[in-house]
Amino acid sequence: MDLLERLFRLSENGTSVRTELLAGLTTFLTMAYIILVNPTILADAGIPMAGAAAATCLGAAFGSILMGLFARSPIALAPGMGLNAYFTYTVVRGMGLPWETALGCVFLSGLAMLLLTVAGLRQLILAAIPQSLYAAIAAGIGLFIAFIGLHGAGIVVANPATAVALGDLASPNAGLAAFGLAVTAGLMVWRVRAAIIIGILATTALAWALGLVDFKPGPYSVEALGSTAFSLDIPAALGLGGGTLGIALIEIVFIFLFVDLFDNLGTLVAVNRRAGLMRPDGTIPRLRRVLLTDSAATMVGAVAGTSPVVNYIESAAGVSAGGRTGLTSITVGVLFLLALFAAPFAQAIPAAATAPALILVGAMMMAPLAEADWNDPAVAIPAFLTLIGIPLTFSISNGIAFGVIAYTVLKLVQGRAGRKDWLMFVLAALFLARFIWLGAG
Template identity: 35%
Template sequence: MEKFFKLKENGTTVKTEIVAGLTTFMTMAYIIALNPNLLTGFSQNGGKGLWNGIFLATCIASAIGMFVMAFLANKPFAMAPGMGLNSFFAFVTAQIVSITGLSYTESFQTGLVIILIEGIIFVLLSVLNIRDKIVNAIPLGVRLGIGPAIGLMLMNIGLGSNCGIYSDKGGPFFVLRDFFGALTAGFAKISMGSGYSMMVLTVITMFVGLFTIIILSRYKIKGSVIIGMLVASIIYWVGEIVFFHTNPFASLSSASWVPQFKDMAENTLFKINFKGAAQIGWFTIITLIVTFCIIDMFDTIGTLVGTASKANMLDKDGNMPNMKEALFADAVGTVAGACTGTSTVTTFVESASGVEAGGRTGLTALTTGIIFLLCMFIAPIAAIIPAAATSSALIYVGILMLSGLKNIDFNDITQTAPVFIMLLAMPVSGSIGHGIGLALITYTVIKLFTGKAKDVSILTFILSVIFLVKFFLVA
């Protein structure tokens, strides 16, 4: 272990790394079932076979990316099919169905062409150090602000979209918008109908978990995040049993514990439909590839830089050692995803929870990757972790990441303006890449019109133009 991961050099231990890997897994376990749900959400004829194939692809491709991250980059970052990108991919698949008349499964296989080409492009860009140069082209002030911006996005996810409640009044209803955003408790109860009681349980669970994590962390107790999530889960399960008379573990008895590899082989494994891509036109394919590349590239860069800054992995110039290897691992994950049958695999922002738990080396990523593989057999257990418990961890980590704001020079408007635009844009758009893009545009425009054009590198200017095109023409 010491030889591969240099634990002493990074001030960590095997136990700490394993706990960190488990913590990361628990905060992102939702993706294992959610990804196949999203990618088959528009399907009318995809069937259980496609769902099973995507489920297994999610576990396998994520693990492959994390193993490369562990052994090549020696970083504690976890990977899985990216949220947002998977929803967009599902929408693209549905559009392919309407354009070509192919079945949903065939259209899904056609969409995998986009993911494969995107992954190959990223492998080449990583090997040639071009992605690394793009990272270095981001102005230092913007790089320093990425971590806090991601922190706000994590808090927004935890208080918002991570916990959606449905009821006879519709939904989803969210904690921040519909519970705390209501003028009165009475108004919230009327608007949510039968879902109000579940919302109360969700809020209590979330904050008890959050306070538990904070208190344990204050006393420097190891594994505070995972302990807090377990406490929150127990409260939620007890609430379900006592107040709603439901068994939170009922799904365990009826769940399938045997991986459906036959479904994967028939529907997703190396089922990349190039003939279908020719039917929808290569211009459309190229446009979609560019769109996926831009979103994925800056989501990944932002996650790596932001999380690394929280772990004190950046040097004095704001650069992360082994960035090239980390980006290469991310690219390999995307290629593996296309070959096994899922949308773009990218570095997950939830990696920050493992970093906060003490993860500093690739052993954290290796641990998370192994658990992802085990989930092919024990997925039902991961599925019973309530969303409110994961929200506790996301909010806590988000709060901690705000500390990076102290490194921003608030006396320099050319730094603060791009950063605060990014602080607002990330949680509102739900995209790390969009937040960075708006920050780069803001930085470039301010520098150009304040007589400091020489401060803007050519690559920064090019990136700003690319994002302008993306926002106003491609989007």
Template identity: 45%
Template sequence: MNSFFKIAERNSTVGNELVGGLTTFLAMAYIVAVNPPLLEAAGIPYQAALTATCLGAAAMTAVMGLVANRPIALASGMGINAIIPFTLCMGEHAVDWRVAMAVVFVEGIVILVLVLCGLRTAVMDAIPASLRHAIAIGIGLFVAFIGLQGSGLVVSNESTLLALGDVHSPTVLVALFSILCAVVLQVLRVKGALLISIVLATLVGIPLGVTSLPTQWSAGLDFSAFAAPFQTIPGTDTMAIVQIALQPALLLFVFSFLMSDFFDTMGTVVAVAEQGDFADKDGNVKDIQPILTVDSAAAAAGGFFGASSITVFVESTAGAVAGARTGLSNIVVAILFVACAFLAPVIGMVSASATCGALVVVGYLMLSGVANVDWSKIEFAFPAFVTILGIPMTYSITNGIGFGFISYCVIKVFQGKAREVRPLMWVAAAAFLVMFILG
């Protein structure tokens, strides 16, 4: 085990990997509660959606650990899983959920081809170092914002868009307790600090009514969503994937999903790499090719499983901060997701309030990259600024990266330094521009 995962070589221990894996899982376990209802709205039976979500995440997280040997967990991505029911399956030109999964499957195949051709890695190499660091910083703020929003510490407001939540509510009190625990344990350098804060906050939430005790302990499996793109659409004799050729408008969704997966992954991998010690001072990720290959295959696998697009999870940064350095932590996450398929009600006890502290501390730690941005030159500083601001403000890693890419190219043009921009940066900026125009 030590030689296969290179545990000692990366200055880790089996204990660190176990704690890191458990921390990552608890930080991202909300997907088990969130994804199935969204897919159910698209027409997938709830139990089938739950089975697909858990087993899809388990399979691709394990593959990432075994192939890339990095502590990057995967599951159904937020964003695309909402577009599937509310735009593809319930919009003006609604399609069957099997067709929606075929769109995801095709997008995954396309992005896998781009990775195998070296394009995805080449785009990452073309990004200036300051922008790479800015992406990680923006994701840090995003992670912290997710924790604050999910716990009710930050709420929507008609007048100001955002406001402080009710500090007297039980959910906010548990969130504040989780932040206090996470910070204090970090100060005391307690091993497994983030994991301990999640567990303690979950226990404190029981008498306050925030931690929901399960009414049942297990659930059955339903594989009816598997191989969705190759299932026949009810009432027809047409395979779902064939509809993409019959309805060219669906190719716009393929492009949209591709942009989201392409750049969300790029940002997340850089963020996890900086916390997991496999990125250099310029934000270049070591052994990036196998990571991107597995992530691309995961997108296609998500469509095949019927789980929406499976992608790397930014909450993996929590595990990296907790000490995870190898793919062994992924095996821990994968085992827990398999258990989730049977014990989802138990995992549901961990609330967003309980994980708030861990996510806020991770966000704080990721801001250290601010010192690596060249703030003395506007061609690097302003794109970095709009990237950092755009990711949390638009609730989208892709949007923030797009703002940064476009502004970098525009500034270079007006400086008379357009030739300094690498060709693939122009291509990526143009693709973002098309995406924003098409909406």
């Protein structure tokens, strides 16, 4: 215990070993779905499912443990949703690239992020964004994960006429989620530190008791990792084999890099704000180490055989359960390692059990909005576009893009643009170029 105290400064951060372990378990339970979802998506790209499952666990374990040991941050990592879909349905199936070449592109994007971090450019980007946008990013991500929770619970559903609509509240899934919301919210009101994990476990127990969990683990072997490990084709990703894909390959690497960069930025801001870890000047402690970690995790994930590894916004659930140090993320990483030695067990925890955690964590992430001056249109408009853009476009990057572009345009209209804003204008130009490229596609 003394070693853990010295390494993670638990007392200084107002936490304990027990709290950190519970927080890690909470984060793991809210993101364990990736063990099943990621291999299913990557299998559509032709990647062997068992190998993709093992690579998913390995990439998440490596990134999370490195984040805890090296950066001492409570943020967990795993292959990112959205980027895995882009990998499969746009790069492999849409553009016809072999999945081995696509993995090579993932590796190169991780290497590019590593070099940008060493050069200090990623840190400059974080420093350039105004505090009002940071507040909107954190709250927007709160709305985003709350929406994911509401959808997972079946409370909000797709509707062709109105985009979204109220789901069937009489369904077992919605009933379980309502039970979980009531239990977890009540415990949070009573200031129970383990409220989220207790809520998840109580809802899971009820689902099992009512026979609402369809748990049928399939065959799985750690040895299956060999079917994807070291399969990436970096020479092909560099276009060294000739052909007509040179420009396309550059675009693929750029998209991986671009989306990964700004999704990670949003997650870092949101989770660190929720944990109260942001410094008074708005900077993130040990930022360089955090950024080096997610870059290295993406590269290792590509070698293992999975799409880009990113910081997970579900880490906010663990932070809400009291996680404040790297011991939280190490716990997540160890649990992902244990998942390598067993059948994928995430099915044992229904979506209705984790949905309340996401909804309530999202609610608690609204607090930073009080920091923005909503009476100043130059502040309020970019902040609002960021806030609403993240959940409605289902993309952290798009929400940040709306805010950055609006901020720079209004700066020009006011005639208040200065030299210190140069990087924001560069970012706005890049975001505009990205939207033009996506529109042309």
